[in-house]
Amino acid sequence: MKLLEKYILRRVAQMFLTALLPVLAIIWTTQVLARINLVTDTGQSIGAFAQLATLILPTIIPVVMPFALVIGITQSLTAMNNDSELPVIDAAGASRSIILRPILLFALAISLLTLFITNDVQPKVKAAARDMIANAYADLLSTVIEEKNFRKVEEGLYVQISQRLAGRVLKGLFVADYRDPNYTLIYYAREGAVDKTGTALIMHDGEVQRKAPGENVSIVHFDSYAFDLSDLTEQRGKASMRPSDRSLGFLLNPDKNDPDYQARPGAYTAELHKRMTEWLLPFAFALISLVIAGDAKSHREARLHPMVSALVIALLLRWLAFYAANKVENNSAYVYLMYATPLLSGAIAAAMLYRQKQARRRSKLQHAIDTFIASAQARLSGLRGKNSGNGGGV
Numbered sequence: 001m002k003l004l005e006k007y008i009l010r011r012v013a014q015m016f017l018t019a020l021l022p023v024l025a026i027i028w029t030t031q032v033l034a035r036i037n038l039v040t041d042t043g044q045s046i047g048a049f050a051q052l053a054t055l056i057l058p059t060i061i062p063v064v065m066p067f068a069l070v071i072g073i074t075q076s077l078t079a080m081n082n083d084s085e086l087p088v089i090d091a092a093g094a095s096r097s098i099i100l101r102p103i104l105l106f107a108l109a110i111s112l113l114t115l116f117i118t119n120d121v122q123p124k125v126k127a128a129a130r131d132m133i134a135n136a137y138a139d140l141l142s143t144v145i146e147e148k149n150f151r152k153v154e155e156g157l158y159v160q161i162s163q164r165l166a167g168r169v170l171k172g173l174f175v176a177d178y179r180d181p182n183y184t185l186i187y188y189a190r191e192g193a194v195d196k197t198g199t200a201l202i203m204h205d206g207e208v209q210r211k212a213p214g215e216n217v218s219i220v221h222f223d224s225y226a227f228d229l230s231d232l233t234e235q236r237g238k239a240s241m242r243p244s245d246r247s248l249g250f251l252l253n254p255d256k257n258d259p260d261y262q263a264r265p266g267a268y269t270a271e272l273h274k275r276m277t278e279w280l281l282p283f284a285f286a287l288i289s290l291v292i293a294g295d296a297k298s299h300r301e302a303r304l305h306p307m308v309s310a311l312v313i314a315l316l317l318r319w320l321a322f323y324a325a326n327k328v329e330n331n332s333a334y335v336y337l338m339y340a341t342p343l344l345s346g347a348i349a350a351a352m353l354y355r356q357k358q359a360r361r362r363s364k365l366q367h368a369i370d371t372f373i374a375s376a377q378a379r380l381s382g383l384r385g386k387n388s389g390n391g392g393g394v
Helices: 004-031 037-042 048-080 085-092 098-139 230-236 248-252 259-263 265-278 279-294 306-328 334-393
Strands: 151-155 157-160 163-165 169-177 184-194 200-211 218-228
Touching: 004 048, 004 098, 004 151, 048 085, 048 098, 048 279, 048 306, 085 098, 098 265, 151 248, 169 200, 184 218, 248 265, 259 265, 265 306, 265 334, 279 306, 279 334, 306 334
Parallel strands: none
Antiparallel strands: 151 157, 157 169, 163 169, 169 184, 184 200, 200 218
């Protein structure tokens, strides 16, 4: 790679990182804060929360990188044009590839990185995050960890404790069960504990009140009573797999007996084609950015900032790809739109770059012809002047 190409590559890469890191930090923070309930509801440690935050990061990187690439390219080329670097490169007769090659190689690297993250890293971290959240909520004891506060365990079931002691011992238990519309159950107990398996709440020295609509309340005292938690723990401790959590191999050859695949096969088709097309967007965005900002422009020319124009087009294309991906689940015809969005836009941008290149060649040729004609005219004028001088002397 030539020295000038390295210079352009370095400027684009620096601007790309300058745009990527702050935006990534903001989006990451909002995503992490949206899951702060993992700590408040389940009593998980800050280390578990940090682990979850780390797992979230790879899921947002491929979304931000294409737009950071647009900003990096357009801002770098605009700055070079304002500093008269692009006009000097043109005036020196440098090839168009001096600008195109480093930027397109960088865009290709970003596209391949996006392909790797979306097809290899993302499914693993998403599945790990779901397992982590499911396991955190599986222990009912954690969901009622706050003392002297009512906790809604699920719809129609509320639990409150007065004190939590060591050894999983609970003091002053109150359980209100409204899940069955035919009757209401309210439990009081002086002491209790969740068994080691987490499937039962063992209560000691208490009473249960049972009331059906239109009937009197019946009260039963007990020395020991086991409240079944198996349905809750099984439901909370099992992470449901989504199409985005599946590996590329599963999407290419899904298990026909998988319950989730049987329920919505269209979602798996949409996810497969989404992964096959989204990695093409960075390269297409790079071509569009080069069309808009790749040529030397006059400082006196009134125009919209190239970064704004490129970002508007990139946002429209990203929305179109997202819209098509959502529609594929119910209508497979939108698969063609998913592929057409990056490929057609990239092809149009490449054609425009080629036309710009041809126009530059014609301009250089015309300039060379004009220079030759002007030189020839100057020489002819000089010869005529000499001849006229010699004739006057005779």
